[in-house]
Amino acid sequence: MSIRERLSGNEAIATAMRQINPDVVAAFPITPSTEIPQYFSSYVANGKVDSVFVPVESEHSAMSATIGASAAGARAMTATSSCGLAYMWEMLYVAASDRLPLALALVNRALSGPININCDHSDAMGARDAGWIQLFSENNQEAYDNMVMAFRISEHPDVRLPIMVCQDGFIISHGVENIELLEDDVVKNFVGEYRPEHYLLNASEPLAIGPYANPPYVMEAKRANLQALENSKKVMLDVAADFERISGRKYSFFESYRMEDADYAMVIMGSAAGTGKDAVDALRSMGIRAGLIKVRMFRPFPASQIAEALKNVKVVACMDRTESFNTVTGPLGADVRCALYDAGIHAKFVNYVYGLGGRDVTVASLTSVYEDMMKIAADGTVGQTYRYLSLKG
Amino acid sequence: MKDLIEIRWHGRGGQGAKTAALLLADVAFNNGLYVQGFPEYGPERMGAPITAYNRLSRNPIRVHSNIYEPDYVVVVDESLIESVDVTAGIKEGGAIIINSHKSSNELKPLLEEKGYHGHIYTIDARKISIETLGKYFPNSPMLAAVVKVTGVMEEKAFLEDMRKSYAHKFASKPSVIDGNMKALEIALKEVH
Amino acid sequence: MKTDIRKQDIDVTWQNLNPGTVVTGGATAPEFNTGEWRVNVPVLDMDKCKQCLMCVPVCPDSSIPVKNQKREDFDLMHCKGCGICAKVCPFGAITMKEGDE
Numbered sequence: 001m002s003i004r005e006r007l008s009g010n011e012a013i014a015t016a017m018r019q020i021n022p023d024v025v026a027a028f029p030i031t032p033s034t035e036i037p038q039y040f041s042s043y044v045a046n047g048k049v050d051s052v053f054v055p056v057e058s059e060h061s062a063m064s065a066t067i068g069a070s071a072a073g074a075r076a077m078t079a080t081s082s083c084g085l086a087y088m089w090e091m092l093y094v095a096a097s098d099r100l101p102l103a104l105a106l107v108n109r110a111l112s113g114p115i116n117i118n119c120d121h122s123d124a125m126g127a128r129d130a131g132w133i134q135l136f137s138e139n140n141q142e143a144y145d146n147m148v149m150a151f152r153i154s155e156h157p158d159v160r161l162p163i164m165v166c167q168d169g170f171i172i173s174h175g176v177e178n179i180e181l182l183e184d185d186v187v188k189n190f191v192g193e194y195r196p197e198h199y200l201l202n203a204s205e206p207l208a209i210g211p212y213a214n215p216p217y218v219m220e221a222k223r224a225n226l227q228a229l230e231n232s233k234k235v236m237l238d239v240a241a242d243f244e245r246i247s248g249r250k251y252s253f254f255e256s257y258r259m260e261d262a263d264y265a266m267v268i269m270g271s272a273a274g275t276g277k278d279a280v281d282a283l284r285s286m287g288i289r290a291g292l293i294k295v296r297m298f299r300p301f302p303a304s305q306i307a308e309a310l311k312n313v314k315v316v317a318c319m320d321r322t323e324s325f326n327t328v329t330g331p332l333g334a335d336v337r338c339a340l341y342d343a344g345i346h347a348k349f350v351n352y353v354y355g356l357g358g359r360d361v362t363v364a365s366l367t368s369v370y371e372d373m374m375k376i377a378a379d380g381t382v383g384q385t386y387r388y389l390s391l392k393g
Numbered sequence: 394m395k396d397l398i399e400i401r402w403h404g405r406g407g408q409g410a411k412t413a414a415l416l417l418a419d420v421a422f423n424n425g426l427y428v429q430g431f432p433e434y435g436p437e438r439m440g441a442p443i444t445a446y447n448r449l450s451r452n453p454i455r456v457h458s459n460i461y462e463p464d465y466v467v468v469v470d471e472s473l474i475e476s477v478d479v480t481a482g483i484k485e486g487g488a489i490i491i492n493s494h495k496s497s498n499e500l501k502p503l504l505e506e507k508g509y510h511g512h513i514y515t516i517d518a519r520k521i522s523i524e525t526l527g528k529y530f531p532n533s534p535m536l537a538a539v540v541k542v543t544g545v546m547e548e549k550a551f552l553e554d555m556r557k558s559y560a561h562k563f564a565s566k567p568s569v570i571d572g573n574m575k576a577l578e579i580a581l582k583e584v585h
Numbered sequence: 586m587k588t589d590i591r592k593q594d595i596d597v598t599w600q601n602l603n604p605g606t607v608v609t610g611g612a613t614a615p616e617f618n619t620g621e622w623r624v625n626v627p628v629l630d631m632d633k634c635k636q637c638l639m640c641v642p643v644c645p646d647s648s649i650p651v652k653n654q655k656r657e658d659f660d661l662m663h664c665k666g667c668g669i670c671a672k673v674c675p676f677g678a679i680t681m682k683e684g685d686e
Binding site for chain 2: 006032117118139168170171172174175176177178271272274275277278358360361362363
């Protein structure tokens with residue numbers, strides 16, 4: 001039986017962590033993720049979990065301690081936001097290249113500068129090339145569900161990679177909404193015990209983790225990391241199928257919303273996807289064939305599946321909650337466009353930067369994107385392909 | 394109630410408007426509704442104007458934006474009427490609920506001057522709070538006023554639910570439970 | 586995971602590389618060919634060597650094996666050709682030659 005609750009996104013993640021009961025949590029506070037280690041340390045203090053909580057002195061140390069704990073053989077995780085993730089930068093790559101299963105709850109917040117505490121995806125996008133798995137969540141429910149599934153994907157022998165569960169800062173992390181929680185023992189059984197094959201604290205098998213790699217090894221190591229990411233696609237689907245059995249909730253690479261006969265498709269991630277669905281419903285009630293794809297698994301990128309979902313649309317609008325400054329496209333836009341090109345799909349394509357630094361995303365603003373798509377279809381030409389949404393001036 | 398009620402709260406940092414919005418979400422949740430309670434965040438400063446929001450619905454809520462056309466606006470600090478456009482976007486048939494010792498008729502000219510001609514309710518949360526708790530905590534009376542005006546739940550069920558909630562929240566300070574309950578009861582009667 | 590370090594040499598394919606480039610098993614250094622860096626090779630003249638063993642402790646790579654209190658020929662799997670032994674030898678028994686063999 002699921003438990004009807006109302007929780008903020010941070011409370012949802014902390015609840016999942018309590019149920020997972022990891023061996024080690026190392027964290028340093030940063031808005032808006034601070035509540036996660038705050039709640040979790042109270043679980044530790046109150047004996048609700050057996051975890052060791054390591055209050056480190058920086059995010060670099062938080063990721064280093066999490067890496068160390070995972071290398072030692074522990075199930076380990078951390079949480080951070082924005083510049084905290086940026087400060088982990090060096091160690092993010094180490095976690096992936098050392099092929100260490102661990103989890104990071106990321107509460108998306110704009111990277112400085114200008115300094116800002118509100119939501120955008122610039123922090124997560126900075127980590128997209130680090131070799132991690134990245135899952136994005138629309139709401140507190142998905143943040144919780146993704147967290148419950150995270151270790152099963154991360155620890156799978158075919159994967160062994162760090163995983164990042166992203167939720168939108170403040171919008172989800174501090175907004176209280178209804179949620180269906182799983183019972184503690186259901187989560188415990190689902191996640192299972194972590195039994196690594198090789199680990200530093202195994203006295204009968206000495207190990208060296210993270211050795212220097214000469215030029216003859218680095219490309220092979222990266223190619224193996226890539227293969228693990230490729231493998232994680234199937235593992236993610238298998239874990240999602242198991243999760244559906246305990247929760248009734250279905251997950252995949254992305255969610256297709258009213259895409260069956262869609263002419264106009266928006267590709268989007270995070271909390272704005274829900275707002276976009278309301279826009280789609282309103283447009284559909286006016287007879288406009290609007291659809292939406294909400295990307296859940298951003299790394300590895302499900303290119304062929306997304307191309308398949310978009311093969312019959314007239315116009316695609318890809319929504320990037322970050323600026324990549326290549327002056328052409330955002331990171332999600334680049335990936336989607338690449339997927340379409342490889343699949344030989346020639347739908348008109350337009351890319352929007354939206355919601356930076358907490359700029360509010362409304363049904364009206366996303367409806368205007370569909371109106372732009374309709375105009376592009378009518379004109380037969382895209383015009384400016386890289387645009388800003390809700391920009392003054 | 395309607396299928397969806399949207400509420401915007403105006404208060405000042407430190408007065409508890411955010412907490413009140415979260416309390417209202419709790420109350421509505423306990424009444425079987427789908428809820429959202431969220432503040433508009435910026436750097437937190439005591440006394441600075443802050444905004445918080447509620448969506449209370451019979452159906453799952455997907456939209457994640459601020460509320461620009463609320464059914465109800467709650468003004469926890471009367472002085473904000475001068476500095477913030479508190480009546481912006483209030484829906485036809487909606488209402489504004491103001492914490493004030495003045496009557497709604499007394500406030501009417503001020504709001505009409507700002508172009509607002511809808512319903513006005515007032516509640517003297519300061520007076521009620523001082524009477525019942527001996528200190529100025531506007532949350533309990535404001536919450537009761539909002540429940541009464543919006544009709545999100547029956548008064549009796551609301552009071553029962555709040556007694557449980559206070560018993561949990563003030564487990565270490567049971568002396569304030571009765572004061573808060575009294576504040577709710579008076580506010581339910583005195584909001585006009 | 587493959588535990589034989591000798592199979593993790595520079596020709597290892599990405600499919601056979603230990604995940605995370607982990608080195609499994611302890612004390613694997615003797616099994617691993619690091620002498621390939623060498624551009625100069627030390628050559629021992631046994632006739633001049635008095636078995637004073639001055640060269641042994643100065644070798645940074647422990648590449649001068651000793652048995653029954655006598656040194657043997659160089660361990661070229663690990664010798665980097667640094668030439669310290671040749672400098673230290675009081676009898677001119679070690680000379681550095683160009684090349685790795």
